[in-house]
Each structure stands twice: as structure tokens, then as C-alpha cells.
Amino acid sequence: MEQKAKKGRSIISIIKNLRRFRKPSIRAVVPERLFEKCDGCGELVSKSSVEKRLFTCPECDYHFNISAKARMDMLLDEYTVINRLPRFTNPIDFPGYKVKYRENRKKSGLKEGILGVEGYIEGIRLVAVSLDNSFFMGSMGSYIGEEVARAFEYAGKRDLPILVFSTSGGARMQEGIFSLMQMAKTSIAVDRYGETRNLYISCMTHPTTGGVTASFASLGDVILAEPGALIGFAGARVIKETIKGELPKGFQRAEFLRDRGFLDDIVHREHMRDYIHRLLKLHGYRSCRI
Ligand SMILES: [Zn+2]
Incomplete structure (x- = not known):
């Protein structure tokens, strides 16, 4: 028995020693953070090549999720x-909403799931809005509805084109009927x-669903999407x-929806800036820089 146990131990120690001298794999030598797994094709792709292609996969063109900023x-x-600045409200006293809201702020580093700006593309002045799905899945609560509506008012008053990027899980269920009302509010603002x-250009990115698809995101004069984006209601x-x-x-x-006339075009992220710039010029907007 004793001999057997000794033998067993020695085999284990031999394996351990072998492991110690085993040639390390490429994954072990290269720090993990230099590579990431593509959700589209499952390949391990270098982060720098993904970044260079504006966060799209060099192997399969999968569009990685990016922040509004x-x-x-x-x-x-x-x-x-x-x-x-957003101020937290819990209009239907949804249990645990405040805690979840705080958690989302901490996790995403954002104050809310929307960014609205006034800026320039190749010198052409415009208003641009983007939802950010790292905060509550980009769901549309009262604040987001208000900010979308305000952005349209802001652009209208200044005679500026507006560009809206959507990515959302839909209406924010924690705000119940108040979030559903944002569908009507934003639709009226677009009207x-x-x-x-x-000109209102809407671009749906992965994923755009629920009350956002069913309101302002589908009301663009031109409706675009990024390749492969999931777009739907339910x-x-x-x-x-x-x-x-x-x-x-x-x-x-996106491809299915474009073929059936729901979208006007699908634009690769690398071409988005040029595409929007051309669209703006086509509609008579000119650079205000000399
Ligand atoms: Zn890929």
C-alpha cells in the first residue's frame, strides 16, 4: 500500500514538473487584454486592429458595442x-429602482443612457444624439424621452439637421406608463x-428594440442601420x-429589414462619417467653416 501511494505521488510530481517546463502558449505570453473574442465569428482578434477599424471585427465585420461618447x-x-443633468425620480415607486439606478451609474460611469451634442461633421453644423446601452440597456425613461424631445426642439429652433443613433431595450419598465408616454412625446417632437x-437622419444600431423602435427611431427622413443590427419591437x-x-x-x-423597405440603407461604421456628410450636403447643408 505504502509503495502504491509513493508511486502515485511520484507520478503526480512528474506531471507537475512537466507542466513547469511546458512551453507557454501564445495566449499565456501575450497579455489577455491585447486580444478579445469576437461575438460575431468567435475568433480571437487583436484589440488594436479592432480599434483601428472603429471597433469592427477585421475577420467578419461584426460591429462591437460602443459608448455614445x-x-x-x-x-x-x-x-x-x-x-x-439628470435627476433621479421614481414616478411609480418601483421597488428597488433607486438601487438599480445607482448600480448602473457605477457600472457604466454614466449619469444616464443618452448623450446629446451640438457639433460639426466636416464643418457642417448639426445636432447629434446617441443612446448608450451600457446604462439600463439604453432604455427610454422620462429623462431620455425629455432629452430626445429637447434635442429636436433645439435643432428645429436653430435650423440644424439632426442625427440620432439608437440602441435600446425599449421603454424603461421601472417607470411604467411614464416611459410609455415618452413614445408619444418623442414622436410629436419629431413631427x-x-x-x-x-433633415432627421436616424441610425439604428445593435440592438434597437421596443418603444424606441416604435417611436422616434423609425421616424427619420432617412433611416439607416449598422450591419447585422437586431431591430424589432417584441x-x-x-x-x-x-x-x-x-x-x-x-x-x-438589419439586412432582412432593408430588403423589405423598413430601412433605407445599411452603413458600415468605417463609412458612416462620409455617408452622413454626403447626405447632409445632398440636402443643402454647407460647411460654415471657410
Ligand atoms: Zn468577427
Whole structure:
């Protein structure tokens, strides 16, 4: 018995020694943070190559999730923030909302899930808004609805075009009926803005769902999307259970929706700035820089 135990121990120690001298793998030599796994193709891609391509995968063109600030930084020459500071309210006394709100602020480093700015693309002045899904999934509560509506008013008063990037889980359920009312409020703001005869470009990014799809995001004069973006109202599973049938391939993806006339075009993030600039020029907006 004793001999057996000794033998067992020696085998274990031999394996341990072998491990010690094993050639380290590439993943062990290169620090993990230099690479990330692409959610689109599953390949390990270098962060620098992803960053160079404006956070898209060099292998499969998957568009990584980016913050609202990163989006403004890559699109605009310069900008100033036009949002008012958010103040927490719990209009229907939803249990645990305040705690969740604080957690989201801490986790995302944001005050709320929207960034509205006035800035320039190649010298053309415009208002740009982007939702940020790292804060409460970019869901539209009273504050976001108010800020979207204000951005349209702001742009209308100054005769400026407006560009809105959506990414959202829909209305914020913690605010119940108050978040649903934002659908009407933002839709009216878009309609009033339309009376000023200025251009509203909406771009839906992954994912845009629920009350945001069903309100201002679908009301653009030109409606764009990023490749592969999930765009819909209810989730695919809910629809499948309701209709009790199979859904077509590519259902609720940007390409599927473009082919059926829901979107005007799909624009790769690397071409977005040029594309928007061309659209603005086509609609008569000119650079105010000499
Ligand atoms: Zn990929």
C-alpha cells in the first residue's frame, strides 16, 4: 500500500514538473487584454486592429458595442454637450429602482443612457444624439424621452439637421406608463421638427428594440442601420410563441429589414462619417467653416 501511494505521488510530481517546463502558449505570453473574442465569428482578434477599424471585427465585420461618447468622438470634428443633468425620480415607486439606478451609474460611469451634442461633421453644423446601452440597456425613461424631445426642439429652433443613433431595450419598465408616454412625446417632437423642413437622419444600431423602435427611431427622413443590427419591437421568442410558427431566416436583422423597405440603407461604421456628410450636403447643408 505504502509503495502504491509513493508511486502515485511520484507520478503526480512528474506531471507537475512537466507542466513547469511546458512551453507557454501564445495566449499565456501575450497579455489577455491585447486580444478579445469576437461575438460575431468567435475568433480571437487583436484589440488594436479592432480599434483601428472603429471597433469592427477585421475577420467578419461584426460591429462591437460602443459608448455614445466613442460614437461622437469618431463622427464629429468637435462638439459641445447640450443635455441637462439628470435627476433621479421614481414616478411609480418601483421597488428597488433607486438601487438599480445607482448600480448602473457605477457600472457604466454614466449619469444616464443618452448623450446629446451640438457639433460639426466636416464643418457642417448639426445636432447629434446617441443612446448608450451600457446604462439600463439604453432604455427610454422620462429623462431620455425629455432629452430626445429637447434635442429636436433645439435643432428645429436653430435650423440644424439632426442625427440620432439608437440602441435600446425599449421603454424603461421601472417607470411604467411614464416611459410609455415618452413614445408619444418623442414622436410629436419629431413631427414638430419636420415642420421646420430640416433633415432627421436616424441610425439604428445593435440592438434597437421596443418603444424606441416604435417611436422616434423609425421616424427619420432617412433611416439607416449598422450591419447585422437586431431591430424589432417584441423579441423573436415571443413572436414565435404567438404565431406558433417558424420565423424566416435573418428575421429582425438589419439586412432582412432593408430588403423589405423598413430601412433605407445599411452603413458600415468605417463609412458612416462620409455617408452622413454626403447626405447632409445632398440636402443643402454647407460647411460654415471657410
Ligand atoms: Zn468577427
